[in-house]
Amino acid sequence: xxAHAITRRSWFEADARTRIHGLVDAGSFSxxxxxxxxxxxPHLAVLDLPVAFDDGVVVxxxxxxxERILVGAQQGEFNGGSVGEIHGAKLRxxxxxxxxxxxxxxxxxxxxxxVRLHEANAGLIAISELMxxxxxxxxxxVPVYGLIGGSCGAFGGMGIVARLCDGLIMSEEGRLGLSxxxxxxxxxxxxxxxxxxxxxxxxxxxxxxxxxxxxATLLVDDDLGAFRGGAKALLARGAPxxxxxxxxxxxxxxxxxxxxxxxxRDGLDIWRALGLPDAERLAMLDADAFNRIIxxxxxx
Amino acid sequence: MNAPWNRRAARHAQRLARVAHLAAxxxxxxxxxxxxxxxxxxxxxxxxxxxxxxxxxxFLAESLAECSPERLHDLHMVQSVLALPSHIDVxxxxxxxxxxxxxxxxxxxxxxxxVQARRIDIGAIHTYLELFGRYFVDLTPDVCxxxxxxxxxxxxxxxxPNTEDTPAIVExxxxxxGIVIAQVNERVERLxxxxxxxxxxxxxxxAPRPNHIEPLFTRDPAxxxxxxxxxAMMAIKGIYAEYGVQRLNHGIGFDTAAIELLLPTxxxxxxxxxxxxxxxxLNPHPTLxxxxxxxxxxxxxxxxxxVGMENYVAARSDVFFTGRDGSxxxxxxxxxxxxxxxxxxxxxxxxxIDLAGNSSTATLGRIAGFGGAPNMGSxxxxxxxxxxxxLRAGRERAGDGPLTHGRKLVVQTVETFREHMAPAFVEQxxxxxxxxxxxxxxxxxxxxxxxxxxxxxxxxxxNLLLCRSAAEREQAIRGVAGYTPVGRARDARMVExxxxxxxxxxxDDIGINxxxxxxxxxxxxxxxxxxxxxxxxxDPPRRFRNW
Numbered sequence: 001x002x003a004h005a006i007t008r009r010s011w012f013e014a015d016a017r018t019r020i021h022g023l024v025d026a027g028s029f030s031x032x033x034x035x036x037x038x039x040x041x042p043h044l045a046v047l048d049l050p051v052a053f054d055d056g057v058v059v060x061x062x063x064x065x066x067e068r069i070l071v072g073a074q075q076g077e078f079n080g081g082s083v084g085e086i087h088g089a090k091l092r093x094x095x096x097x098x099x100x101x102x103x104x105x106x107x108x109x110x111x112x113x114x115v116r117l118h119e120a121n122a123g124l125i126a127i128s129e130l131m132x133x134x135x136x137x138x139x140x141x142v143p144v145y146g147l148i149g150g151s152c153g154a155f156g157g158m159g160i161v162a163r164l165c166d167g168l169i170m171s172e173e174g175r176l177g178l179s180x181x182x183x184x185x186x187x188x189x190x191x192x193x194x195x196x197x198x199x200x201x202x203x204x205x206x207x208x209x210x211x212x213x214x215x216a217t218l219l220v221d222d223d224l225g226a227f228r229g230g231a232k233a234l235l236a237r238g239a240p241x242x243x244x245x246x247x248x249x250x251x252x253x254x255x256x257x258x259x260x261x262x263x264x265r266d267g268l269d270i271w272r273a274l275g276l277p278d279a280e281r282l283a284m285l286d287a288d289a290f291n292r293i294i295x296x297x298x299x300x
Numbered sequence: 301m302n303a304p305w306n307r308r309a310a311r312h313a314q315r316l317a318r319v320a321h322l323a324a325x326x327x328x329x330x331x332x333x334x335x336x337x338x339x340x341x342x343x344x345x346x347x348x349x350x351x352x353x354x355x356x357x358x359f360l361a362e363s364l365a366e367c368s369p370e371r372l373h374d375l376h377m378v379q380s381v382l383a384l385p386s387h388i389d390v391x392x393x394x395x396x397x398x399x400x401x402x403x404x405x406x407x408x409x410x411x412x413x414x415v416q417a418r419r420i421d422i423g424a425i426h427t428y429l430e431l432f433g434r435y436f437v438d439l440t441p442d443v444c445x446x447x448x449x450x451x452x453x454x455x456x457x458x459x460x461p462n463t464e465d466t467p468a469i470v471e472x473x474x475x476x477x478g479i480v481i482a483q484v485n486e487r488v489e490r491l492x493x494x495x496x497x498x499x500x501x502x503x504x505x506x507a508p509r510p511n512h513i514e515p516l517f518t519r520d521p522a523x524x525x526x527x528x529x530x531x532a533m534m535a536i537k538g539i540y541a542e543y544g545v546q547r548l549n550h551g552i553g554f555d556t557a558a559i560e561l562l563l564p565t566x567x568x569x570x571x572x573x574x575x576x577x578x579x580x581x582l583n584p585h586p587t588l589x590x591x592x593x594x595x596x597x598x599x600x601x602x603x604x605x606x607v608g609m610e611n612y613v614a615a616r617s618d619v620f621f622t623g624r625d626g627s628x629x630x631x632x633x634x635x636x637x638x639x640x641x642x643x644x645x646x647x648x649x650x651x652x653i654d655l656a657g658n659s660s661t662a663t664l665g666r667i668a669g670f671g672g673a674p675n676m677g678s679x680x681x682x683x684x685x686x687x688x689x690x691l692r693a694g695r696e697r698a699g700d701g702p703l704t705h706g707r708k709l710v711v712q713t714v715e716t717f718r719e720h721m722a723p724a725f726v727e728q729x730x731x732x733x734x735x736x737x738x739x740x741x742x743x744x745x746x747x748x749x750x751x752x753x754x755x756x757x758x759x760x761x762x763n764l765l766l767c768r769s770a771a772e773r774e775q776a777i778r779g780v781a782g783y784t785p786v787g788r789a790r791d792a793r794m795v796e797x798x799x800x801x802x803x804x805x806x807x808d809d810i811g812i813n814x815x816x817x818x819x820x821x822x823x824x825x826x827x828x829x830x831x832x833x834x835x836x837x838x839d840p841p842r843r844f845r846n847w
Contacts, residue, residue, distance in 0.1 A: 010819070284828070284831065
């Protein structure tokens with residue numbers, strides 16, 4: 001009965017393993033360092049806090065449309081998907097394996113507020129090792145793609161990791177940033193950023209504004225199949241290494257963007273400045289309709 | 301011989317004469333309102349202050365609370381809901397001393413403190429229909445203070461979508477020669493429609509800000525759990541489908557919101573469109589939008605409106621009751637009557653259920669009252685017309701005996717444990733302790749056990765109609781009470797026997813695989829999905845948006 005009653009399966013609400021299974025070819029996923037190995041955080045144990053047998057991240061091998069890939073997915077519900085020593089080591093190992101075995105791509109389903117604060121320096125070191133390993137995989141010619149659509153978004157160190165990827169797939173529910181809204185409010189005050197204003201938070205960090213600004217390569221609907229479709233599209237597109245000239249051009253474009261939107265206080269300001277039609281209505285559009293508008297604006 | 305028989309009419313004229321110099325025709329300037337109230341109301345008067353479930357005559361309430369206790373004292377307040385701080389302030393300031401009411405949700409704690417300090421004399425706690433009935437019998441207001449959307453120069457009033465209690469209050473007051481004072485949001489040349497004719501009301505004041513309306517019936521689908529989806533599947537397949545429930549009322553809450561959101565998906569997959577849930581006595585719940593759009597719903601009559609649903613309701617006038625002007629018309633008294641006499645089922649949640657099936661939302665230290673749930677959630681003994689659902693329930697109740705009347709389905713749907721692991725099933729309701737603490741004559745029971753027909757939990761459905769003794773009833777309840785102390789104290793053999801007889805049914809017994817019960821079945825997973833389902837007509841309040 002349920003098969004035809006279900007129209008969509010939400011990425012936002014899925015856990016890490018469900019996301020992986022929705023992403024890759026059916027039955028193709030084999031997990032590395034799985035829960036049976038009980039690689040748990042020694043730091044949380046010392047603090048007498050609950051641990052997870054996978055330390056909040058699932059990594060392994062699979063195929064996508066028959067092509068071998070490596071895949072990792074963070075479990076946002078475990079300590080906000082935070083990167084501790086074990087968690088980070090699993091992701092780093094995955095990326096080192098990519099460098100050594102050259103799969104078609106690495107897919108990282110990011111759902112994390114960043115470093116696990118309980119693990120202090122161990123967590124910071126773990127995330128910096130992860131960044132280095134990611135660049136190592138890319139240098140070896142393996143493209144790395146991030147997928148962001150979970151409740152924790154991609155913040156802190158994982159926000160940086162996301163931006164190190166060759167491409168990002170986001171849903172509008174996904175959020176991307178460096179300091180999270182609560183952190184900014186705590187440090188700079190509510191006038192700087194009201195983290196309780198959910199609409200504002202999404203207009204500044206959410207998938208639609210990130211797609212507008214070009215930080216997200218693709219915007220997809222909150223649906224497992226849509227993320228899978230996005231991953232296939234990026235895989236087909238490929239990600240050849242870019243030379244210094246291209247990086248200089250990126251840098252110049254970012255500087256121009258920062259100048260152009262220097263006074264923007266809100267994603268709406270940016271949409272209006274770009275002259276997009278009915279800026280107030282953009283938040284209501286599904287991914288396809290939104291993408292059409294952005295594509296049109298980009299080609300114009 | 302005129303005088304002794306028309307004293308109320310004479311008093312009405314005298315009262316208005318006392319304030320003639322303070323008003324410009326019908327209209328009172330906002331700054332003069334307190335002077336008017338002090339002049340027109342008399343100590344000891346029975347005053348009906350319009351406090352509804354949603355719409356509040358907030359400016360009139362605040363102004364009454366600011367009147368001088370020397371001028372106004374010993375008022376007897378009659379009002380359905382105490383929702384605003386000012387509703388309690390009038391007692392704390394010594395302006396009013398006696399209260400008859402229905403519901404005090406947000407002010408329940410302050411009310412309980414006043415009772416314990418003996419600062420307030422509560423006549424009785426009513427259901428809505430009871431209180432409205434008494435407006436016309438022994439609680440007729442001398443003065444009523446109501447809320448309307450707009451007035452014209454003649455004093456005609458337009459009530460907007462949230463009509464709620466206003467017609468009942470005005471009818472009782474105006475036709476017993478009481479004084480009717482309205483606060484309005486605006487004065488206009490021409491009203492979209494006349495809900496209260498000018499000769500039923502006396503004075504109006506344009507309030508400095510629009511009257512307060514609370515979006516009480518908006519439930520964000522994002523907060524519905526998989527367990528609630530499971531219970532909704534059980535209710536749909538095990539009760540709605542089996543009895544063919546066409547006419548019904550839903551309580552407020554996530555349990556019933558889940559049912560509404562499963563109609564276009566799960567119920568559709570069972571082929572139930574057109575067979576269940578066609579006619580509703582219900583506020584315009586945003587979570588009903590997908591079912592309406594899917595063609596499940598033929599009609600909805602409402603107690604009040606819901607903030608943000610105005611344009612959607614107006615655009616679906618085949619389904620909702622709307623005026624010639626296109627906007628919604630609600631009416632609490634009529635909708636309560638519809639729920640009592642014209643519906644075959646009520647389903648709602650509660651906080652505690654005891655071994656007899658009595659349920660209560662009372663918690664210690666709070667006097668919350670009843671509202672309308674007991675009107676919906678009771679078998680109407682005065683009903684005479686038959687329907688398949690009503691007859692089938694009656695037959696189950698009657699057993700082998702002769703069938704003289706049908707039976708309403710009154711369903712309680714609860715998870716065995718509520719927040720903070722508080723068991724929903726208890727040996728004794730907190731209501732009994734509250735009765736002791738507050739010196740009440742009866743425990744505040746929301747739905748009486750002998751009115752309840754079914755209890756749905758994540759463990760199963762208990763059909764109390766089929767129980768033949770108090771002992772069976774107790775075991776049927778224990779048998780769906782899960783791991784609560786009440787559930788663990790079950791007689792396992794008797795419970796299995798009840799299951800064999802179909803008195804208790806587990807998800808398996810009705811062909812539901814608990815693994816299918818996921819949020820993916822919901823027709824909308826968040827508020828934005830509801831807006832999309834409405835074609836952009838639903839305009840949710842800010843607090844429910846993330847865009």
